[in-house]
Amino acid sequence: MLSARINGIGWVTVAGCGQGRLRQDFVLGAGELPQLSRADVFAQPDRRFGRMDPFSRLGLAGIAFALRDAGLEVWQQKRAVGLIAATAYGCLGTDCDYFDTVIPGGGALASPQLFAYTLSNTFLGEAAIRFGLTGGGMVVSTASAPGLAPLGLALESLSWGEEECLVAGICDLNPPAGVPEVPGVPPGAVFLVLERADRENVSSYGELQKASGGGYFLDGSPVGDVAELVARCLLTKNRD
Template identity: 50%
Template sequence: MMRFNVLGIGWVTAANCGRGADALEFAFAGGPLPKLDHHALFGTAFPRFGRLDAYTRLGLAGIALALRDAGLDSWTEKRPLGLVASTESGCLETDLQYFQSVLPDNGRFASPNLFAYTLPSCMLGEASIHFGLTGPAFVVQEGGGDVLAGLKTALGMLSSGLCSTVVAGVCNAPAPPVALAFTSPPGAVFFVIECAEEGPLSLCEDAILWRGQPQLSIESLIRSIRTSGYPS
C-alpha cells in the first residue's frame, strides 16, 4: 500500500481562514464566508483576483494557504505539482450569470469574460499559473457531495505514479439562488501531499487512513493530523 506525507493544509470556511500550522480550530460552519484579501493571501498584489468569480477566488485562497503552510508558495521555476479538487456546485453561479448575458437578443451580448470561467477546472488553471504548477490538474464531480472525493482521487493518482506531489481538496462556493439542495458546506480545504514510504497517510479501498485509522470526514482528518505531530 502506498503511503503519503501531508506537507501543508489550508482552508477558508465560514468559521475562519487558516493553515495547518495555525492554532485556529478547523470547522465547517454556516453563514457567510470571510472576505478574502489578496495581499494577505498571496503576499503580493494580485490585481485580477477581485475580478475572478467567487468559486475561483475561494479555491485559489484555499490552495494559497495550503502551499504557504507547506513552504511552497514562492517559486522561481515551474514545478510538477498536481492539482485535484472535488466540487458539488462548481461554477454553477457563473453558469447562471453567463447565461443571463446570452438570453437578451439571442446571444448577441454573450459575455466572453464570464464564459471563460464556466469550467470548474479553470480555478485550477488560475492556481497553476499563479504558483507555477505543471502537474496534472482536474476537478472531480461525484454524486452525494463526498467532500473527501478529491483527496481520494488525488491519493489514487499519487499511487499510480501520475505525479509525486499534489495539492488536493474540495471547493464549494456558497450555493447560488436556485432551488437545489446541496449537501456540501461552502468553503475550500486543500492539502499538500507527497509520496513517502513511511508516511502516515494511506488509501485502502477508497477509505482514507491516518496511521491506520479510517478518517470519515475532513474535520476528523485534520484533527488526527494535528494531534499526532504536524507536519508529518
C-alpha cells in the same frame, strides 16, 4: 494500501482563512463565506485575483494557503505538482451570473470575462499559473458529498508515479437559488499537500492511507471525511 505524507493544509471556511502550521481554528460548517479580497490571500498586488469569479477566488485561496503551509508557495521554476479538487456545485453561481449577461441582449452582451470562469476547473488553471504547477489537474464531482474522494484520487496518482506531489481537496460555494441541494456539502475550500515522502525542514502532519477496500486512515486510525482529517491533523500538530 496507498499512502502519502500530508505536508500542508490550507482552508477558507465560514470561520475564515487558515493554515495548519499557524494553529488557526478550523471549522467546516454551514453559513456564509467571507468575501475574499486579494489582501486576504496575497501580500503583494495580484493582477488576476480581482478579475476572478468567487468560486475561483475561493479555490485559489485554499490552494495558496495549503502551498504556503507546506513551504511550497514561492517558486522560481515550474514544478510538476498536480491538482485535484472535488466539488458538488462547481461554478454554477458563475454560470448563473454569466447567463444573466446573455439573456437581456439576446446574447449581444454576453460577458467573455465571466464565460472564461464557467468551467469548474478554471481555478486550477489559475493556481497552475500563479504557482507554476505543471502536473495533471482535474475537478471531480459525485452525486453526494465527496468524502475523501479527491484525496483518494491523489493517492492513486502518487502510487502510480504520475506525480511526486499533489494538492487535493474540496471547494464549494453555497448553491445558487433554484439549484438542488447536495446534502452534507458545507461551503468552503480545504486543500492538503500530499507527497510521497517527507521533505527536508517540513514536519509532516502524518500519513494518509487508503485501504484497497476503500477505507481511509490517518496514521493507522480510520478517518471519514476532510473535516475530520484536518481536525485530527491539527490536533497532532498542536501536540508537537
